[in-house]
Amino acid sequence: MxxxxxxxxxxxxxxxxxxxxxxxxxxxxxxxxxxxxxxxxxxxxxxxxxxxxxxxxxxxxxxxxxxxxxxxxxxxxxxxxxxxxxxxxxxxxxxxxxxxxxxxxxxxxxxxxxxxxxxxxxxxxxxxxxxxxxxxxxxxxxxxxxxxxxxxxxxxxxxxxxxxxxxxxxxxxVPEDDYTIPFGVADIKREGDDVTVVALAWLVHEALAAAEELAKEGVSVEIVDPRTLVPLDTETIRNSVQKTGRLVIADEAGPTAGFSAEVAALVTEDAATFAALKAPVKRVCALQVPIPYSPVLENHVFPDRGRITAGIREVLRGRRSEAA
Amino acid sequence: MPTSLSPNLAPDKQREMLRQMLTIRRFEERASADYNAGKIYGVVHCYIGEEATAVGVCTALGRGDRIISTHRGHGHCIAKGADLNRMMAELYGRQTGYCKGKGGSMHIADFGIGMLGANGIVAGGISIITGAGLAAQMEGKGGVAVSFFGDGASNAGPFHECLNIAATWKLPMLYVCENNLHAAQTSAAQTHALPDVAGRAAGYGIPGIVVDGNDVFAVYQAANAAVDRARSGGGPTLIECKTYRQRAHTERKGQADPRDKAEVDAWMRKDPIALLERRLREQGELDDAGLQSIEGDIMAALEAAIAFAEASPFPLPEHATDDVFSA
Known part of the structure; x- marks a missing residue:
């Protein structure tokens, strides 16, 4: 093509x-x-x-x-x-x-x-x-x-x-024909079993790179790209988390009251999805600061494949408390 | 400002102007009473005292022309031909209202008659109606668009942005500033560098005209000339109507009205309806019987609107989630 x-x-x-x-x-x-x-x-x-x-x-x-x-x-x-x-x-x-x-x-x-x-x-x-x-x-x-x-x-x-x-x-x-993609339909950019990464835009590609590296270690990462923010495909996200039991959310925006917070809430407020979680949800976002100019500073603020990888490792280690 | 000449309008048309102005007044007197009786909710801003502006301008328009209004919007709705039943039902928060009970006094619109809505934000409508002016130009059918706004809006950014773009693109627009000398509770004297908003037209290279906004014939004549100019491709006109609201900013009981009493009294003596009534009588086009007939028709229509509103159901609670998005 x-x-x-x-x-x-x-x-x-x-x-x-x-x-x-x-x-x-x-x-x-x-x-x-x-x-x-x-x-x-x-x-x-x-x-x-x-x-x-x-x-x-x-x-x-x-x-x-x-x-x-x-x-x-x-x-x-x-x-x-x-x-x-x-x-x-x-x-x-x-x-x-x-x-x-x-x-x-x-x-x-x-x-x-x-x-x-x-x-x-x-x-x-x-x-x-x-x-x-x-x-x-x-x-x-x-x-x-x-x-x-x-x-x-x-x-x-x-x-x-x-x-x-x-x-x-x-x-x-890109197909040359006239095609449309409906709103509210997420795309699973990579299928996997161990952890779900919900990522947007550039971070979809960073997450794909992280998944490729982790695959060498036998970690199977599923990457969900919501594509539309409103309406949001809650069902695909929840289904993926129910399958993997672990969730990392990667967003180039800051975390506070953001897209990542919304996804975390949609996952944890659903009983079936909450019950399937094997570890706390992890957000990999920009730092909550205005974006600085100098490359040293900008690189420090934004998430990337390295931070997504670290986030995935964290949720793989994480365990729900078994305390009664 | 000298008193205008009687326009080249048939006596029936002149009486129709009076009927519309009286309709606005009686509608709002009733809306105010029902608001304070708890039948109408939220907030009501009355146009009483400014009726000549809406009626004078809208008399110069055709049904296909479009207008936009302000938070003080009942007068523009009525002058453009809105249905009193659906207006009153909207104020009453009923399902049969123009907005199905979702808008209330500040958000009545009827796109079918070219009334693109009252608007709760000062200067909120100017850019929207400028887009309607662009639409009219692209449609190429000679339609015009009219932005009604107050002296307060003339100090907000969209006023400048839109007059510049409308003048540059020669959009078929009328910008009608209803200068009632007060933006909410603050006087124009405190907030305007110069008293005449119309003077700003020079900055855009368009005509800027000051008219007595309480003289419906003067408003009509200015609007008519501006409409001709707009329809023929000449571009926008800024018309400043000097007028006054006879009531406080809103109908809320006990609201402070900081305006000078002498100023209020002076403007009460320049009441636009009394002025038109006197002139029609002087011209021999109105007598007591004629006025009583007009008043009787208006009160009957108003009672019918109240009855319609009161008989109409409230929306179902679950309707709150309808129409967030269009299909």
Missing amino acids: RELTYNEAALEAIAEEMRRDPKIFYMSTDALPPLLKEFGPQRIRATPITEAALTGMAIGAAGCGFRPIVDWRQVTFCFVAMDQIVNQAAKIHYMFGGQVNFPILYRAAVGGGGLVAAQHSQSPYSMFMNVAGLKMFLPSTPHDMKGLLKTAIRDNNPVISFESSRLMARKGP
Whole structure:
């Protein structure tokens, strides 16, 4: 199969959808050259650097029958539009009694690795998971990117596409045909029996590397990639943990009230899954600090394959107390 | 501001303006009473005193044109043609309300008539309706979009962002600032560098017009010119309507109203409904019988709306989880 980068897969998905549906248009503070060339400046709109306006305008255009895409570029730039995201886009369908649909795609690059310091290295998806009325996903491969983006563009709700900065240039096989990946369906990126690792985006690849090394020692690691954050495929995660009895959660965001905390809670509050646990759940996350600039500091803050390996060893050693 | 000339509108249309303004007033008088009687919940912000602005602007619009409102939104709903039954049912928190009881006073919308919603956040609607303006431009059917907002919103970031983008893209927009001289409890004199919001239009290269917001004909004429300009591709206009709310910020009993009593009294004497009534009488287009007929029709419609609301069921508790997402 031909290979595309993660970024090329995104552009292909958008271009295919824009050819299919003339109601789709794109707003971004920089027009993307390949899209601009094909679709022209009316549908690929270069805008002032006014994310609050763009984010809100998408809501109005969507309510009038269009299917806007707003590219925030980096997630940090959407914080000036929090009213439009949290108070307006997330709530408007519900608050108005479901009168009309608001099909909107917001795109945002997340994650670190670029040595661009605190404001440009964020992974704040759990802030948005906490807001009812937004769907969101975070793909780990070019294949998943294309299929999930196409689903997002066809969805009749506001959807945020979180896209890993570290993966933009990473290549992978991408079918040329028109395929979609449904929301709320996790992908088991590697099957195993001894421990489950739930990982997102770049950390899926780090977890795969860790699993490869541990396999040499006879440790069988299962890697679950949720892909969509809202809706989250709780069933696949619980089933995997019921099979392995051990869980490591790997996330490039900090742990506090985060995605990793949510997964830990979903696993432990379910009686059958809780009963299957052979060891305490382990979270392998970024340190709870703003992301620093210097490589020495940044490397210290982010989890990687080494920390995932250490986390897996810890849960393999761990035992539930047998005390009565 | 001089008194406007009578617009080139048929007498029926002028009486219709009065009927709409009176409908807004009577609806809110009843909403306030029912709120304080415990039948309406949360918070109610009355538009009383500002009726000429919504009615003057909406008279210049067609059904296909779109508007967005503020937290003080009943007047815009009624002026755009919203159904009183569904409005009152929404205030009563009933399943038959515009939002199935999920929105209440601050969130009434009717997309079917181009009313894109009241909004509980100051400046919250400006960007949304600017997107509707972009939609109208892309649709290419000559539609326009109107952002109603207050003097408070004119100091918030989205005002600047949206006027700039609308002017740059020549969007078919009216930005209608209802300057009632107070943002919640704080006076515009304390928070605005210059008294006229309309003056900011120069920064975007668009017309900025100050009108007497209590003179429905003046508002209508300004809006009509701006609508013509928008429909013909000329781009947006900023219209500042100088007006006043005759009541406190909300209808909550005992709420402090820090406004100067002399200021309130002066504006009470400039009541927009009394002004229109007087002018229609002077023009020979209204007499006591005519006014009584209008009032009678309004009260009948209002009683019907109350009866509809009271007879309507509350939503089932489990409806709380409906419509978080669309199918």
